[in-house]
Amino acid sequence: MLGFLRQFRCMRPLIIFVLLSLGSVFAQSEPRVQISRTTEGLRGVSAFSREIAWASGTHGTYLRTLDGGKTWAPAQVVGAERLDFRGVVAFSADEAFLMSAGPGEQSRIYHTTDGGKHWDLQFTNNDPKGFFDCIAFWDPKHGIVLGDPVSDEAGKLKFEVLLTEDGRIWKPIPSSRLPDAMDGEGAFAASNSCISILSNAWNNIAAEPHTALDSRTPSRIDSNIWFATGGKAARVFHSGDGGETWQVFDTPILQGRDSTGIFSISFRDPHSGVIAGGDYKHPNDDGPNLALTHDGGKTWDLADVHPQAYFSAIAYDHKVNVEARRGKTAELEAETKGKGARIKPAPPQRLFVVGDDFVFDFRPPANPRRISPKRKLGMKFNAVSPYPEGGALVVGPKGTIISIP
Numbered sequence: 001m002l003g004f005l006r007q008f009r010c011m012r013p014l015i016i017f018v019l020l021s022l023g024s025v026f027a028q029s030e031p032r033v034q035i036s037r038t039t040e041g042l043r044g045v046s047a048f049s050r051e052i053a054w055a056s057g058t059h060g061t062y063l064r065t066l067d068g069g070k071t072w073a074p075a076q077v078v079g080a081e082r083l084d085f086r087g088v089v090a091f092s093a094d095e096a097f098l099m100s101a102g103p104g105e106q107s108r109i110y111h112t113t114d115g116g117k118h119w120d121l122q123f124t125n126n127d128p129k130g131f132f133d134c135i136a137f138w139d140p141k142h143g144i145v146l147g148d149p150v151s152d153e154a155g156k157l158k159f160e161v162l163l164t165e166d167g168r169i170w171k172p173i174p175s176s177r178l179p180d181a182m183d184g185e186g187a188f189a190a191s192n193s194c195i196s197i198l199s200n201a202w203n204n205i206a207a208e209p210h211t212a213l214d215s216r217t218p219s220r221i222d223s224n225i226w227f228a229t230g231g232k233a234a235r236v237f238h239s240g241d242g243g244e245t246w247q248v249f250d251t252p253i254l255q256g257r258d259s260t261g262i263f264s265i266s267f268r269d270p271h272s273g274v275i276a277g278g279d280y281k282h283p284n285d286d287g288p289n290l291a292l293t294h295d296g297g298k299t300w301d302l303a304d305v306h307p308q309a310y311f312s313a314i315a316y317d318h319k320v321n322v323e324a325r326r327g328k329t330a331e332l333e334a335e336t337k338g339k340g341a342r343i344k345p346a347p348p349q350r351l352f353v354v355g356d357d358f359v360f361d362f363r364p365p366a367n368p369r370r371i372s373p374k375r376k377l378g379m380k381f382n383a384v385s386p387y388p389e390g391g392a393l394v395v396g397p398k399g400t401i402i403s404i405p
Helices: 023-030 202-207 317-324
Strands: 019-021 040-048 054-057 061-065 075-076 085-091 096-098 109-110 119-124 132-139 142-151 157-162 171-173 225-228 234-241 247-250 258-265 272-277 290-293 310-317 331-336 339-343 351-355 359-362 369-373 383-386 392-395 403-404
Touching: 023 258, 040 061, 040 096, 054 085, 054 392, 061 085, 061 096, 085 132, 085 351, 096 132, 109 132, 225 272, 225 392, 234 258, 272 310, 310 317, 351 383, 351 392, 359 403
Parallel strands: 040 085, 040 383, 258 310
Antiparallel strands: 019 369, 040 054, 054 061, 061 075, 085 096, 096 109, 109 119, 132 142, 142 157, 157 171, 225 234, 234 247, 258 272, 272 290, 310 351, 331 339, 351 359, 359 369, 383 392, 392 403
């Protein structure tokens, strides 16, 4: 997509990693480095559990850990050595999907059911102007891929949106159903998070309090789809009926240049969501780069956090999100106008916001805890995936992987 993310340079491995964080209250649960054993740039990450996780990156690289990051096993997909795997979605130690991003046939979808011993090439983008940006799944059979706008038969620019209903065959949503894209508008393949859905696992857990946090029980597919754009415009596209009809909403996120816009979008339920972005060419410039919605994406309010910066990825903490949706927030007793009143506090939130060289561990309305490496190490971050048990896994250039409890 949008020029900037199409090339990566291999750099020497980073072995020493030191994290400095604000707030001694968190001293007992500091982030930890995980040695990836690769120098590739990583932009895809999927934490199936605290023990099992996958990552992906440049030169056809994918990685897998089965022991909570104590050891990572990097490998290459045969025949994909020139591809850049920007997205990975894992469903077990054995099953995962990979999405590569690049012009035309460099945008592909792969699937494995044997831990990467064999990869099935499911789809290749044959449009020379096509460019995949993100991949997401409700469950192993139902997934979605977003690609940059291409011209349809009428010459109108339309985003490419592909769906699968069996985990094997991918079909595009007819362009006639999709709103027009603006000239110079696209999506960013920065962190595999420009699209947001409510996956089955988390819907089940929230609806059934007895369901374990690592449950993967199939259920009805949620019909909401959101994706975010950048470049000349920073907008949110929403479908509430599985892609049949769409609405488009403006946002206050920085926009107008190829390097600006929304880089990441995440929803915790059909109403509450967050978008993040900025200008990757000026990563230290203050916002507006972070906004929240409470009406499903129709309106967006800028976050009251300053200074801001360029953010490449954002995600809700799964455990905190699940507990909130289960309705376990305690009710507070208060006196209102001399009468007893039961006031329910706002549902708890925890957000992971990935900056260029730091990560915010954010629990609104408190100020975020900033997690940063020592400057002399020159470390960068790209993408984040929450653990089902709480916390998150973050990846970046030069094989960087860190775990946040």
